[in-house]
Amino acid sequence: MVFFGGLLVFIGLGGVAFGIYAMFRGGRDDDPDEGGLGPIPERGIHILAGVRMLLFGAICLAAGIFAITQLG
Numbered sequence: 001m002v003f004f005g006g007l008l009v010f011i012g013l014g015g016v017a018f019g020i021y022a023m024f025r026g027g028r029d030d031d032p033d034e035g036g037l038g039p040i041p042e043r044g045i046h047i048l049a050g051v052r053m054l055l056f057g058a059i060c061l062a063a064g065i066f067a068i069t070q071l072g
Contacts, residue, residue: 001071008064015057023050 026046 002068005064005067005071008060008067010064012057012059012061012064015053015060017057019050019052019054019057021050022046022053026050 023046026043026049
């Protein structure tokens with residue numbers, strides 16, 4: 001169970017890091033005249049995806065810490 005908790009912590013840290021990266025860096029240097037996803041700007045899509053990954057990472061991190069401390 002400690003291995004599973006450690007794996008969840010590792011996945012959680014990756015999710016948090018990727019979420020923060022997507023919110024602050026993603027879509028920044030895109031040309032506004034090229035492509036896009038319809039009426040929502042590309043930067044907005046990256047912010048939504050970053051928040052979702054940050055939330056997923058935080059849940060995995062909390063679950064991993066819980067598994068290590070309570071069940072280990």
